[in-house]
Amino acid sequence: MKILSLCLYQWRGNNITEPKLLASAYELSSFGFFKRKTVQEWCVFISDTLVKRTNESQRQSVKENDYLCHVHNRFDNLACVAVCDSEYTPRVAFALLNKVMDDFSELYGNKLGKLEEYPFEQIGQLLTKFQDPNQVDKLSKIQRTLDETTIVLQDTIEKVLERGEKLENLVDRSEVLSMQSKQFYKTAKKHNSCCIIC
Amino acid sequence: MEGERIYTKLQQIFNSGQKIKEFGVIFEHVSVNSEYYPLFFEEGNLGVHYQNILPLLQFSLCLFNQRSTLSEKEILILTKILLLVNPGFVTALNKRRTYLYNGSINPEKELDYLDILLARHPKIQELWIYRFDILEEYFKQNKNQINNINNKNPNNNNNNKKENNNVNSNSNSSSSNNNKEENNNNNNKNNKEINERLEKEFSICSKCADIYPRNYYAWTYRIKLWKHLSDPLSLLLEELNVTMKQFVKKHLSDYSALNYRQFLLKEIETQLKKKKKKKKKKQQDEILDLYFQELLFISHLQTNYPGFESTWQHRKFVLKFIANRQKKTFFKMDLEIRKEWEMILEDQVSDLENENLLKLNQQIRLRLAPIYKIFLDEFNFEESENEQNEQTENSEQTENNEQTENNEQTKNNEQTKNNEKNLQLLNHISLKNCFSFDIEMIYCQMVLLDYEVSNFHQQRSCGGSYKIWLIEFVRNNSYDLNLNTILQSSIKLMKKYDTTHKNLWKNKLKLIENSKKIKKK
Numbered sequence: 001m002k003i004l005s006l007c008l009y010q011w012r013g014n015n016i017t018e019p020k021l022l023a024s025a026y027e028l029s030s031f032g033f034f035k036r037k038t039v040q041e042w043c044v045f046i047s048d049t050l051v052k053r054t055n056e057s058q059r060q061s062v063k064e065n066d067y068l069c070h071v072h073n074r075f076d077n078l079a080c081v082a083v084c085d086s087e088y089t090p091r092v093a094f095a096l097l098n099k100v101m102d103d104f105s106e107l108y109g110n111k112l113g114k115l116e117e118y119p120f121e122q123i124g125q126l127l128t129k130f131q132d133p134n135q136v137d138k139l140s141k142i143q144r145t146l147d148e149t150t151i152v153l154q155d156t157i158e159k160v161l162e163r164g165e166k167l168e169n170l171v172d173r174s175e176v177l178s179m180q181s182k183q184f185y186k187t188a189k190k191h192n193s194c195c196i197i198c
Numbered sequence: 199m200e201g202e203r204i205y206t207k208l209q210q211i212f213n214s215g216q217k218i219k220e221f222g223v224i225f226e227h228v229s230v231n232s233e234y235y236p237l238f239f240e241e242g243n244l245g246v247h248y249q250n251i252l253p254l255l256q257f258s259l260c261l262f263n264q265r266s267t268l269s270e271k272e273i274l275i276l277t278k279i280l281l282l283v284n285p286g287f288v289t290a291l292n293k294r295r296t297y298l299y300n301g302s303i304n305p306e307k308e309l310d311y312l313d314i315l316l317a318r319h320p321k322i323q324e325l326w327i328y329r330f331d332i333l334e335e336y337f338k339q340n341k342n343q344i345n346n347i348n349n350k351n352p353n354n355n356n357n358n359k360k361e362n363n364n365v366n367s368n369s370n371s372s373s374s375n376n377n378k379e380e381n382n383n384n385n386n387k388n389n390k391e392i393n394e395r396l397e398k399e400f401s402i403c404s405k406c407a408d409i410y411p412r413n414y415y416a417w418t419y420r421i422k423l424w425k426h427l428s429d430p431l432s433l434l435l436e437e438l439n440v441t442m443k444q445f446v447k448k449h450l451s452d453y454s455a456l457n458y459r460q461f462l463l464k465e466i467e468t469q470l471k472k473k474k475k476k477k478k479k480k481q482q483d484e485i486l487d488l489y490f491q492e493l494l495f496i497s498h499l500q501t502n503y504p505g506f507e508s509t510w511q512h513r514k515f516v517l518k519f520i521a522n523r524q525k526k527t528f529f530k531m532d533l534e535i536r537k538e539w540e541m542i543l544e545d546q547v548s549d550l551e552n553e554n555l556l557k558l559n560q561q562i563r564l565r566l567a568p569i570y571k572i573f574l575d576e577f578n579f580e581e582s583e584n585e586q587n588e589q590t591e592n593s594e595q596t597e598n599n600e601q602t603e604n605n606e607q608t609k610n611n612e613q614t615k616n617n618e619k620n621l622q623l624l625n626h627i628s629l630k631n632c633f634s635f636d637i638e639m640i641y642c643q644m645v646l647l648d649y650e651v652s653n654f655h656q657q658r659s660c661g662g663s664y665k666i667w668l669i670e671f672v673r674n675n676s677y678d679l680n681l682n683t684i685l686q687s688s689i690k691l692m693k694k695y696d697t698t699h700k701n702l703w704k705n706k707l708k709l710i711e712n713s714k715k716i717k718k719k
Contacts, residue, residue: 001448001503030408032317033243034222087451089503132447134502180225183248 001087003027004067005043006127008100008120009051009079010112019051019079022104023120025127041181045174046157047071047081053160054079061090062154069157072097076105077112092133100126201257204250207237208279211244221282221314223248246283255283262290270302278311285315288324295328298335305336306395313402320406326415330422333399337426340391344384392426393433399423400437404445411452421461431469438462438488443495450499453508460515463488486523490629492516497570500645500661510664517638521671528634529676535636538562542643562644569629570641635672642668 005026009019026043028036046069054060054073062069068086070093073079080097103122108115154160158167171177171185211218211234219242227247228238238245246254258280265273274297277290297303312329319325400423406416424430438459446455467485493516499509521528542558567573642665 001450032222033220034224034245087449087506089505134447178226183225 001089001133002030002085002131003088003093003096003127004039004083004085005047005081006096006100006123007044007047007081008104008123009047009081010077011051011073011079012056012077016113019048021048022118023123025124027127027131037178038181038184041177043083044176045171045181046083048174048176049157049170050081050160051079053162058152059094060152060154060160062157062160064157068093070094070097072101074101076101076109078105089133092130096126096130199253199257200250201253201255204236204246204254205257205261205279207234208254208282209275211237211239212275212278217242217310218244218314220244220317221246222318223251251283254279258283265293270297273297274302281315285319285325286322291324291328295331298332305332305339308332309336309395309398316402316406317409320410320413321415323415326419330419333395333423333426336395337392340388344388347384348381396423396426400441404441407445407452407455408449411449412454414454417454417458420458424465431466431473434462434466434469438466447499450503450506451508453511456508456512459492459512463492463519482523486520486630489516489519489523490633493520494571494629497572497641501572501648504645504648507661510661513664514667517668518671520633521635521675524633525675529672530634532634532636535634535640539636539640539643542640542647559644559647562640566641566644569632569637571629635668638668639665 005024005028007024008022010016010022011019021044024044026040028039031039046064050060050062050069050071051073054071056073057075059070059072062071063086066086067083068088068090069081069083070090071079071081072094078101080100082093082097084093100123103126104118104120107120108118161167161170168185171182174182177185216239221244224238224245224247228235233239236247236250238247258276261268261276262280265276268276273293277294280287280290281294294303294308298305298308309329309332312325312332315322315325316329400420403416403420403423407413410416424434427433442455442459442462446452446459449455466488470481470484493513496509496513496516499506500513503509538558542562563573642661646661646665
């Protein structure tokens with residue numbers, strides 16, 4: 001049970017058309033050297049897409065092969081995405097997302113949109129701390145049921161996309177993915193398998 | 199020719215003796231100026247562009263078909279490169295095997311080479327079989343080395359025979375002290391080498407099981423490794439208590455890891471029996487202790503990480519063993535507790551948010567906590583430094599249960615008194631002394647209730663089949679159980695949850711069959 005990546009975005013604020021990546025952290029040591037870069041780019045790409053396709057004050061969990069991506073789009077223009085594997089307790093994942101956004105808004109609450117860079121080291125520390133959900137579970141044990149906003153569970157990432165949109169088109173148009181990742185996606189598709197991040 | 203160019207470059211890299219950690223396929227072109235163009239090679243990571251793989255393969259296969267004309271060295275490099283690209287090519291693998299038995303291949307280096315292949319393809323059976331052959335050859339050659347060293351000393355002829363049989367034991371005979379020391383040093387070195395090598399093997403098994411869960415070949419290979427140790431008891435215990443616990447926590451849906459723990463428990467039992475020093479009773483007590491610790495471990499996992507069917511399957515194994523060893527105490531009926539779990543079963547049907555049920559919930563958790571040593575953090579059984587923390591946690595618990603503000607203070611006091619009592623209990627109660635079927639049933643009900651309260655629907659169905667198995671198991675071994683109440687309440691449960699619980703329908707049928715059997719008898 002592990003978390004692969006944690007990305008924090010600014011979304012729906014002043015003059016913002018694309019989600020702006022504020023801070024991110026990755027834990028990719030279980031992948032081979034050659035796959036790490038591709039996996040990282042894919043995590044960012046999926047996080048981007050999910051943030052755009054989640055409504056305000058909504059939580060979603062999207063399943064893609066063996067991985068489960070949790071996204072929380074909050075009311076204060078912040079959005080956070082965690083890409084985890086299917087074993088990781090979702091409740092703890094959402095607690096993590098909350099914590100990241102809370103800590104960030106403590107530091108930079110009023111200055112959102114005014115600064116150019118937002119150095120936020122704690123995101124890496126939180127990622128490593130939450131790799132073992134049991135140690136951090138005291139928080140979630142006391143709150144056994146989450147608050148009223150329900151979590152929507154989606155089976156594949158394609159259900160999140162709008163009508164007529166295809167994942168292929170998004171991949172081609174994406175600025176985040178390098179040539180390598182796009183090529184990897186195309187060859188994986190050719191072999192009749194879905195884009196597998198493993 | 200593209201293929202030939204890449205082949206020669208790869209040949210260069212292999213011959214230069216540099217260590218290769220990983221092999222992979224890259225999608226970007228390497229700059230023409232780099233040293234290993236068109237290959238990518240940095241810090242032991244070797245990469246071939248995906249468009250070059252097919253020409254490389256075609257060229258190498260062509261060469262391989264002409265292998266009767268090639269020299270031994272050339273064939274060795276050829277097979278190495280071929281297997282990098284296509285590790286499933288058994289003919290090349292077998293060719294390398296003949297050279298291994300021939301003596302042309304160094305087993306240790308071959309094991310390192312196989313690491314690269316397994317990191318990309320952890321589930322190819324032939325690779326694991328080949329790995330086992332290499333390992334056997336490695337240990338053979340090690341033994342021969344020791345024998346050669348000892349043969350140089352003429353006084354050690356008496357010791358040689360003993361050393362052939364027990365590599366790890368320190369043999370003593372009528373030789374001088376100097377020779378004894380030399381022997382011991384050699385044996386110790388050998389022990390160290392063997393243990394180091396085995397550690398590496400264990401780590402590669404873990405790595406492959408991490409990449410591909412429930413990797414049958416990796417786990418069976420791991421089991422085979424234990425044959426190479428002559429005195430494995432302490433290592434077995436370490437494996438059980440340290441390495442495998444960490445691995446299982448990270449891979450909870452991997453039932454093969456839990457199955458491996460079952461193997462370890464059985465193996466420890468056989469090893470303990472071999473040691474005839476202790477009396478039978480003490481041995482059996484030791485073994486039973488291990489199984490109880492296992493039960494505690496698995497209970498921790500089930501309460502902290504809900505929703506994994508594999509933990510419940512493992513629990514069956516542990517429970518069968520304990521129940522068979524402690525038949526008298528396990529099947530003994532405890533009326534109070536039996537009433538409790540039957541009550542939970544009925545209340546479960548009526549209303550989950552029932553206040554009484556929540557109170558009972560709390561009481562039972564307090565009772566279960568010291569036995570199974572779970573819910574410890576929640577009830578703060580461990581001695582806390584600040585009393586304030588205790589009081590705040592107590593007030594949170596009572597807020598969950600009751601809403602009246604006036605009674606809070608008095609109830610806080612009660613809670614703290616209870617906690618103190620229970621702290622004392624924690625030290626006195628052990629699972630062994632009070633374990634029975636009724637306690638187990640109450641644990642099941644408790645945990646499954648927890649699952650139902652939690653939001654995520656995946657977690658609800660786990661453990662249900664375990665409960666039914668448990669009832670059947672007890673029915674087969676004793677007739678103390680009144681099935682009618684269980685049958686009625688399970689039917690009510692089914693009506694409440696409708697079609698989402700198909701398992702419950704199966705349970706219903708089984709219970710009906712069993713009750714019919716009772717009527718017949």
